[in-house]
Amino acid sequence: MAEGKNRQRVVAHIDMDCFYCGVEAKLNPELLGKPVVVVQYNSSAKFVKTVSAHENRILTTKPKGVFKHEKIGTFSDGDGYAGSIAVNYEARAAGIKRGMTAYDCRDICEDIICVRVPTKFDKPDLAIYRKYGQEVLAKLKSLMPKETIVERASIDEMYFDLTEGISNILTEELKTTTLEHLAESYINRLSDACCYVAGNTQDIPIEDKIKPFTYNNVALLLGAVLVGEGRNAVINELELSCSGGIGENKLLAKLGSGMNKPKKQTLVLPNYTAAVLAPLPIKKLRSLGGKFGKEVREALDTENIGEIVAMDPATVRAAVGDGADSVLNLCNGICAEPVQPRVAPESIGASRRFHGKNQLRTQPDVKSRLTTLISDIIERCEEDGGRVPTHMVVGVEAEPGGKTSKTGGLPRT
Numbered sequence: 001m002a003e004g005k006n007r008q009r010v011v012a013h014i015d016m017d018c019f020y021c022g023v024e025a026k027l028n029p030e031l032l033g034k035p036v037v038v039v040q041y042n043s044s045a046k047f048v049k050t051v052s053a054h055e056n057r058i059l060t061t062k063p064k065g066v067f068k069h070e071k072i073g074t075f076s077d078g079d080g081y082a083g084s085i086a087v088n089y090e091a092r093a094a095g096i097k098r099g100m101t102a103y104d105c106r107d108i109c110e111d112i113i114c115v116r117v118p119t120k121f122d123k124p125d126l127a128i129y130r131k132y133g134q135e136v137l138a139k140l141k142s143l144m145p146k147e148t149i150v151e152r153a154s155i156d157e158m159y160f161d162l163t164e165g166i167s168n169i170l171t172e173e174l175k176t177t178t179l180e181h182l183a184e185s186y187i188n189r190l191s192d193a194c195c196y197v198a199g200n201t202q203d204i205p206i207e208d209k210i211k212p213f214t215y216n217n218v219a220l221l222l223g224a225v226l227v228g229e230g231r232n233a234v235i236n237e238l239e240l241s242c243s244g245g246i247g248e249n250k251l252l253a254k255l256g257s258g259m260n261k262p263k264k265q266t267l268v269l270p271n272y273t274a275a276v277l278a279p280l281p282i283k284k285l286r287s288l289g290g291k292f293g294k295e296v297r298e299a300l301d302t303e304n305i306g307e308i309v310a311m312d313p314a315t316v317r318a319a320v321g322d323g324a325d326s327v328l329n330l331c332n333g334i335c336a337e338p339v340q341p342r343v344a345p346e347s348i349g350a351s352r353r354f355h356g357k358n359q360l361r362t363q364p365d366v367k368s369r370l371t372t373l374i375s376d377i378i379e380r381c382e383e384d385g386g387r388v389p390t391h392m393v394v395g396v397e398a399e400p401g402g403k404t405s406k407t408g409g410l411p412r413t
């Protein structure tokens with residue numbers, strides 16, 4: 001788009017579908033096709049029992065007729081108040097939402113299967129999910145051009161900058177063929193990818209939406225082909241479900257991956273960007289979902305991207321002040337943020353809160369809990385290929401007095 005700038009980029013975002021539930025179904029295929037939630041431990045417990053990923057972690061119930069939840073039975077291990085952190089599509093269809101307790105879930109859906117998240121070091125142990133997240137990343141990376149920049153954004157989300165690789169492929173191909181022929185063959189290759197092209201008219205065939213077959217459109221189309229082939233390998237070989245988005249920047253790629261879930265992908269082309277963004281609420285945009293986004297919505301008295309785009313930019317600047325230009329850019333689908341070459345998180349942390357009667361009151365108590373947290377960090381550094389930390393931050397929250405933290409470099413050995 002913005003003429004005179006660098007060439008258009010091709011960026012993809014992959015988001016795993018109900019990732020924790022997907023991993024649980026992989027470990028226990030009996031869960032496939034059934035309503036499943038993954039629940040956190042009961043946070044009011046003083047000590048959390050260690051339950052490894054390979055133990056049976058399905059919460060069981062006592063027979064009917066026990067106090068509060070007599071209609072459906074009570075959970076035998078006191079974990080009925082554990083909150084759900086992941087809900088699969090079958091459970092969503094039954095009306096279950098994230099954050100509901102196991103009891104709430106059972107009240108709504110008698111057949112719900114509640115799987116407890118693995119625990120270790122007195123808190124949730126996400127190692128199994130990280131492991132599969134890494135496998136997905138490695139699989140996708142192995143199928144992308146070697147020039148691809150890969151950013152692992154979270155345990156189940158990743159960005160790929162395919163610009164360089166695609167440019168090299170197209171340069172080579174265009175020595176012997178035309179954009180038109182390439183577009184046709186890429187559209188054929190796309191047939192197994194469950195690919196949608198974002199826009200307000202779903203009934204137009206993909207090839208018509210991609211026309212004119214400009215270099216930029218064909219580059220994005222090839223991005224969609226590569227993402228589709230990568231996703232199919234993840235779905236078929238790793239048996240994990242994921243969705244994808246392809247666009248000219250991170251903002252549009254991420255928007256795309258959320259547009260047709262699960263197990264589908266969405267290509268956001270420049271021609272349709274304005275139409276795709278206009279009806280959306282502002283809070284859908286990355287970085288406008290929080291406090292700043294709320295201020296913007298109040299200052300401009302609208303929830304809607306299209307209305308902001310239609311305003312005189314001077315009005316927006318006067319009302320929003322600092323940051324107005326970045327808001328205008330985002331609302332117009334412009335985002336220069338690079339895909340950061342990063343396959344592991346920059347920092348590793350472990351924390352635990354001790355509420356009410358569980359508060360730590362003595363030095364030995366603090367020491368023993370700190371040791372547990374540090375053991376967790378050491379194990380994760382090792383799991384991550386033997387990373388050696390260079391800095392350490394220790395944060396404490398006390399009552400009264402609030403939070404305090406100290407940062408320091410660690411000696412190199």
Ligand SMILES: [Mg+2]
Pocket residue numbers: 015016017018019156
């Ligand atoms: Mg996800």
